[in-house]
Amino acid sequence: MDSRDIVVTVNGIRHEATVKTRVTLADFLRHQLELTGTHLGCEHGVCGACTVLVDGRTARSCLMLAVQAHGHEIRTVEGIAPNAKELHPLQTAFQKHHGLQCGFCTPGMLTTLIEFLHDNPDPTEAEVRIAISGNLCRCTGYQGIVDAALDAAKTMRNST
Amino acid sequence: MKAAPFQYHDPTSIDEAIDLLGKLENAKVLAGGQSLMAMLNMRYAQPDHVVDINRIADLSYIREANGALVIGAMTRQRDLEFSDLVRRTCPILHEAIQHVGHRQTRNRGTVGGSLCHLDPSAELAAMAALHNATLTVAGPKGSRELAFKEFALGFMTPALEVDEILTAIRIEFWPKGHGYGFLEFARRHGDFAVASAGALITLDAKGLIDRASLVIGGVGSVPTRVESAEQILLGTQPTQAVFEEAARACKSIEALDDIHAPASYRLHLAETLARRALAKALLSLRSDGEQ
Numbered sequence: 001m002d003s004r005d006i007v008v009t010v011n012g013i014r015h016e017a018t019v020k021t022r023v024t025l026a027d028f029l030r031h032q033l034e035l036t037g038t039h040l041g042c043e044h045g046v047c048g049a050c051t052v053l054v055d056g057r058t059a060r061s062c063l064m065l066a067v068q069a070h071g072h073e074i075r076t077v078e079g080i081a082p083n084a085k086e087l088h089p090l091q092t093a094f095q096k097h098h099g100l101q102c103g104f105c106t107p108g109m110l111t112t113l114i115e116f117l118h119d120n121p122d123p124t125e126a127e128v129r130i131a132i133s134g135n136l137c138r139c140t141g142y143q144g145i146v147d148a149a150l151d152a153a154k155t156m157r158n159s160t
Numbered sequence: 161m162k163a164a165p166f167q168y169h170d171p172t173s174i175d176e177a178i179d180l181l182g183k184l185e186n187a188k189v190l191a192g193g194q195s196l197m198a199m200l201n202m203r204y205a206q207p208d209h210v211v212d213i214n215r216i217a218d219l220s221y222i223r224e225a226n227g228a229l230v231i232g233a234m235t236r237q238r239d240l241e242f243s244d245l246v247r248r249t250c251p252i253l254h255e256a257i258q259h260v261g262h263r264q265t266r267n268r269g270t271v272g273g274s275l276c277h278l279d280p281s282a283e284l285a286a287m288a289a290l291h292n293a294t295l296t297v298a299g300p301k302g303s304r305e306l307a308f309k310e311f312a313l314g315f316m317t318p319a320l321e322v323d324e325i326l327t328a329i330r331i332e333f334w335p336k337g338h339g340y341g342f343l344e345f346a347r348r349h350g351d352f353a354v355a356s357a358g359a360l361i362t363l364d365a366k367g368l369i370d371r372a373s374l375v376i377g378g379v380g381s382v383p384t385r386v387e388s389a390e391q392i393l394l395g396t397q398p399t400q401a402v403f404e405e406a407a408r409a410c411k412s413i414e415a416l417d418d419i420h421a422p423a424s425y426r427l428h429l430a431e432t433l434a435r436r437a438l439a440k441a442l443l444s445l446r447s448d449g450e451q
Binding site: 001002004020021022023024027043044045048051054057058059060062063064065067068112115116130131133134 | 161162163164165166167168170190193194197198200201202210212214238261262263264265267268348349350
C-alpha cells in the first residue's frame with residue numbers, strides 16, 4: 001500500500017515516521033504515536049472531538065491525512081498543560097465548573113477554546129457558544145463548558 | 161470509516177498537477193479536504209489517486225485588482241473571514257463566510273474547494289452567483305475564464321474537465337456604500353443551510369433602486385440568481401410591498417426535495433429569507449448614509 005516518510009513535530013517532539021498515505025492524522029496520532037487523548041467520534045468532520053492545533057490553528061484531525069502534516073507542528077490535548085504537575089487554566093476551569101462528564105468531547109473542546117481565547121481573550125457568552133458550536137457534547141448541556149471558558153478567559157487575562 | 165487505499169500525489173506546481181490529472185485514471189483533487197476527506201472516510205468516494213494541491217505555492221492570496229477582489233483558489237476560508245480588504249470592499253462576503261461550517265473547518269477549508277464541490281447550500285457558491293464571479297481555470301492548454309453561471313452546470317457539477325483546476329475567483333466590487341443583506345436558515349449554527357438568501361442593492365439620486373442582485377442558496381440544485389425578482393426591484397422605491405413582490409418571485413425556483421426539507425418548505429423559506437435579506441440590505445444602506 002502507498003506509504004510515505006514524514007517528519008512532524010507533535011507537542012514539541014520531532015517524530016520521523018512512515019505512514020500509509022490513506023491514514024488520517026487522527027489515526028496516526030492515536031495508533032502510531034499512541035497519543036490517545038485525541039478522540040474520534042464521527043470520523044467525518046461533524047463532532048469536533050478530534051480537533052487538534054496545526055501550526056496554532058484548529059483543524060479536525062479526521063479530515064487531514066497524516067502525510068499532510070509533514071513539516072508541520074501539531075499540538076494535541078496531551079500538549080496543553082505546561083508540565084506534568086500543573087494543568088492549563090482551561091483544564092482547571094473545566095474541572096471547577098463541571099465542564100465535562102464522560103470526557104469524550106473534552107480534548108476537542110480544549111483545543112478549540114485555546115485557539116479561540118488566544119484570538120479573543122475577553123469573549124461574551126454568545127461568542128463562546130459560537131466558538132464551540134462545532135463541538136458536540138452529549139453530557140453537560142454545554143453550560144458548564146461555557147462557564148469554564150469564561151472563567152478561564154478571566155484567569156488567563158489576569159496572568160498576562 | 162477509513163478511506164479505501166489510494167495513491168497519493170503532492171505536486172508543487174499547477175503544471176505538474178494538471179499533468180498528473182491528465183495521466184491518472186479516477187483521480188480526485190484534494191484541496192482543504194473538508195468535504196472530500198469525509199467522503200473518503202465514509203467511502204462515498206473511492207478514487208484510485210488523490211492529487212493533493214496543498215503544496216502548490218501561489219494559490220493562496222486575496223488581492224485588489226482593477227476594481228475587483230481576486231482570491232486564490234487555495235485561500236483558506238478563515239483568511240477571507242479575517243481579511244480587512246474583504247470586509248471593506250465586499251461586506252456581504254465577510255458576513256456569509258461566518259456561516260460556513262465552523263472555525264475548525266474554515267481554518268482548512270478553501271474557497272476553491274467549496275466552489276468545485278458546489279454543494280447547493282454552500283455560502284461561497286451563493287456569493288459567487290450573487291456577484292456572477294469570474295472563475296479562472298487552468299488546464300493543459302493554458303488558462304480560461306468563465307462566469308459562475310457557466311461554471312455551475314448542475315447539482316454538484318462544475319464545468320471542469322478532469323485535467324483542469326480552478327486557480328482563482330474574481331468578484332467585481334459594488335459601489336462603496338451599497339446595501340447588502342445575507343441570511344440563512346439552518347438547523348444549528350454551522351450546519352448546511354436549508355435555505356439562504358443574499359441581496360445587494362444600490363439607489364439612484366432619487367432614491368429608486370437602480371441595481372439589484374438577489375441569490376437563493378440551498379433551494380435549487382445550484383445557488384440561483386432570481387432575475388425575475390431583480391427586474392421587479394429595478395426602478396422602484398424600496399418599500400416593503402416591493403420587497404414582498406420580489407420575494408414571491410423566488411417561488412419560481414425548481415426546489416430540491418429531500419430528507420432535510422420538502423420542496424414546498426424550501427420555497428417558503430426562500431420567499432421569507434429573500435424579503436428579509438432585501439430589508440436588511442436597505443437598512444445597511446440607511447445606516448451607512450447616516451455615518
